[in-house]
Amino acid sequence: MEIKTYLLGGDDISVADLKYELGRIYEKKKDFKESLSFYMDCLKIRKEKLGEHEIVAETHHSIAVVEQIMNDYNAALERYVTPETDF
Numbered sequence: 001m002e003i004k005t006y007l008l009g010g011d012d013i014s015v016a017d018l019k020y021e022l023g024r025i026y027e028k029k030k031d032f033k034e035s036l037s038f039y040m041d042c043l044k045i046r047k048e049k050l051g052e053h054e055i056v057a058e059t060h061h062s063i064a065v066v067e068q069i070m071n072d073y074n075a076a077l078e079r080y081v082t083p084e085t086d087f
Helices: 002-008 013-028 032-050 054-069 073-081
Strands: none
Touching: 013 032, 013 054, 032 054, 054 073
């Protein structure tokens, strides 16, 4: 990831995609804090580059799932109701 970030810049959409995949990996490993961190980084880039897009909605959904697993029900619910809000 460091090489890709160096070559393409930290805000390239392919870097966001890589961060999303790392978020999925950490979610499967049950390291939800790390997963959430990667998902949030991904969301920032995707929103900046894509605006309102189905991939941005998918990222919000993944974040809400992790928040729910972490028993942060209010944050998860808020993300489903108003996904444009950054936490």
